[in-house]
Amino acid sequence: MTAGLEIVAPGLGVSVQDAGRHGHRAIGVPVSGALDPTGLAAANLLAGNDAGAAGLEVLLAGPVLRAVDGPLRIALGGPLLARLIPRDGPPRRLAPWSDLTPQAGDTLQLGSPRGVGYLAVAGGLQVPAALGSRASYPRAGLGPPPLQAGQRLPCLPAQDGGQPDVQADPLIHPDGPIRVIPGPQVGHFTPAALATFLSEPYRIGQQRDRMGIRLDGPRLAHSALGADIVSDGVTPGAIQVPADGHPILLLADCQTVGGYPKIATVIRADLPRLAHLQPGDSLRFATVDACQAAAARADLARRLRAWQASIRPRGGLTDSAALLAANLAGCAVRGDEDPLPSPS
Amino acid sequence: MTGHPRLLPLGDCAFTVELGQIIEPATQARVFGLVEALQDAKAAGRLPGVIEWVPTFCGVTVHVDPDLADPEALAASLLALAREARAQPGAGRLWTVPVCFDPDMGPDLDAVAAARGLDRHSLIERFVAREFTVCMLGFLPGFPYLSGLPAELEMPRLATPRSRVPAGSVAVAGRMAAIYPWDSPGGWRLLGRTPLRLFDARRADRPALLAPGDRIRWQVVGPEALSAQAVR
Numbered sequence: 001m002t003a004g005l006e007i008v009a010p011g012l013g014v015s016v017q018d019a020g021r022h023g024h025r026a027i028g029v030p031v032s033g034a035l036d037p038t039g040l041a042a043a044n045l046l047a048g049n050d051a052g053a054a055g056l057e058v059l060l061a062g063p064v065l066r067a068v069d070g071p072l073r074i075a076l077g078g079p080l081l082a083r084l085i086p087r088d089g090p091p092r093r094l095a096p097w098s099d100l101t102p103q104a105g106d107t108l109q110l111g112s113p114r115g116v117g118y119l120a121v122a123g124g125l126q127v128p129a130a131l132g133s134r135a136s137y138p139r140a141g142l143g144p145p146p147l148q149a150g151q152r153l154p155c156l157p158a159q160d161g162g163q164p165d166v167q168a169d170p171l172i173h174p175d176g177p178i179r180v181i182p183g184p185q186v187g188h189f190t191p192a193a194l195a196t197f198l199s200e201p202y203r204i205g206q207q208r209d210r211m212g213i214r215l216d217g218p219r220l221a222h223s224a225l226g227a228d229i230v231s232d233g234v235t236p237g238a239i240q241v242p243a244d245g246h247p248i249l250l251l252a253d254c255q256t257v258g259g260y261p262k263i264a265t266v267i268r269a270d271l272p273r274l275a276h277l278q279p280g281d282s283l284r285f286a287t288v289d290a291c292q293a294a295a296a297r298a299d300l301a302r303r304l305r306a307w308q309a310s311i312r313p314r315g316g317l318t319d320s321a322a323l324l325a326a327n328l329a330g331c332a333v334r335g336d337e338d339p340l341p342s343p344s
Numbered sequence: 345m346t347g348h349p350r351l352l353p354l355g356d357c358a359f360t361v362e363l364g365q366i367i368e369p370a371t372q373a374r375v376f377g378l379v380e381a382l383q384d385a386k387a388a389g390r391l392p393g394v395i396e397w398v399p400t401f402c403g404v405t406v407h408v409d410p411d412l413a414d415p416e417a418l419a420a421s422l423l424a425l426a427r428e429a430r431a432q433p434g435a436g437r438l439w440t441v442p443v444c445f446d447p448d449m450g451p452d453l454d455a456v457a458a459a460r461g462l463d464r465h466s467l468i469e470r471f472v473a474r475e476f477t478v479c480m481l482g483f484l485p486g487f488p489y490l491s492g493l494p495a496e497l498e499m500p501r502l503a504t505p506r507s508r509v510p511a512g513s514v515a516v517a518g519r520m521a522a523i524y525p526w527d528s529p530g531g532w533r534l535l536g537r538t539p540l541r542l543f544d545a546r547r548a549d550r551p552a553l554l555a556p557g558d559r560i561r562w563q564v565v566g567p568e569a570l571s572a573q574a575v576r
């Protein structure tokens with residue numbers, strides 16, 4: 001038997017993701033991949049993997065997993081807590097931004113992140129790849145199907161002797177407006193609509209999944225060119241506005257083409273921030289140019305490198321220090337409640 | 345056509361090269377020509393940072409790794425390619441697609457016929473008499489947008505989309521026909537169903553059966569052609 005993670009309870013909004021399925025958009029295949037690639041990268045780096053190895057993305061409610069034929073070395077990235085219930089021994093809490101090596105038969109309960117969290121396994125999840133990626137896109141049967149109880153995600157067993165347990169600082173995304181480049185169809189909106197879009201706050205609506213987020217806020221009026229365009233290419237981050245005037249932010253699983261005018265497109269460096277927006281959160285937009293977008297990408301890469309330099313062996317006390325740091329930094333891990341489901 | 349080609353930014357990782365704003369054969373031919381020019385330029389190493397491109401009705405969206413591309417140089421290259429690209433008729437394959445027009449498979453057949461003042465048989469006759477061209481793939485992996493629908497069969501989308509359209513459904517909306525490769529929600533009007541498998545990730549060289557520029561002829565088949573497919 002190969003080592004693996006058995007799904008005890010599938011959670012909600014949980015899927016296998018990696019760095020995405022690139023090169024097939026011409027045949028209508030979305031890019032998919034982690035909504036917050038830096039969160040997945042962090043989990044992978046803690047587990048000793050390449051940044052884009054396949055891991056589990058938790059968008060709503062964490063799954064319950066059991067290590068089979070282990071041990072397995074796992075790590076958490078993003079605002080995600082976990083509880084390890086050893087086969088024999090008291091439960092332990094696993095802080096975000098750290099790793100752990102469950103033994104065969106140990107159970108792992110993942111919490112419900114405020115935002116999106118990632119679990120990586122040393123070696124990466126060994127589910128079969130489709131079109132060069134292990135990312136799950138169930139609408140077209142690409143990558144693993146939606147998680148089900150009893151399903152097993154194959155993994156590589158942890159090395160004997162293993163690595164020391166590690167932890168790192170929280171990787172915090174900056175605040176401030178979401179940065180966009182206007183267009184491609186900015187001319188399909190009145191000047192007043194563009195001014196509104198760039199000055200008024202918008203709120204994350206209830207409809208939010210891996211394809212996109214509906215935004216509540218002032219309606220954006222279309223110009224005489226109207227609310228329909230001949231379908232053209234879209235990409236994650238594009239903000240399309242249908243006839244009702246309410247913008248939709250496209251995310252990783254979005255279609256490759258679309259027929260609504262796009263007022264602006266979020267720059268790549270801010271895509272990870274979109275992943276953590278919750279229904280009810282408010283956001284603002286600000287325009288940047290290509291040079292500023294390049295500087296923002298460089299800054300994001302720099303912050304990920306700095307974060308990587310904070311990976312260190314874990315001591316007993318620093319567990320709670322990491323939790324506290326996450327809490328103080330507003331990283332959405334609350335200390336005043338236990339987000340984990342109770343064991344049953 | 346004034347103002348074309350023009351380059352529209354799609355964030356910091358993509359550009360859309362717009363060649364027109366109306367779906368028409370001349371623009372479509374320029375799209376196919378630009379795709380060929382992009383293939384040649386990329387093969388010659390002249391498009392650093394370009395990952396992939398998506399041909400659409402009136403343009404091509406080019407996706408790039410912005411850390412490997414010089415945006416200004418790339419913008420200039422793309423516009424130059426678009427200006428120089430020769431219009432090309434669809435040079436793709438010709439497919440014969442079997443379709444069953446049994447009313448069970450095409451639940452909108454009679455409504456479309458009635459709306460256009462036709463009976464079911466003359467509707468089917470008009471539909472299958474035409475050769476269609478794959479303009480682009482999108483909406484779902486392998487989903488072909490097909491031009492060639494006779495004007496007298498044009499119909500708006502359903503006001504309320506179906507929550508589930510079965511895979512293989514042959515459908516019309518606006519000036520287009522399409523085939524659903526997957527079970528999916530959808531608002532197109534369903535005329536029939538094909539047993540053809542339009543997308544298979546295991547076909548590594550050609551996961552999508554159809555490609556932009558391919559042409560399609562319909563072949564009427566009975567429901568038994570589909571029942572064999574049901575166990576695939």
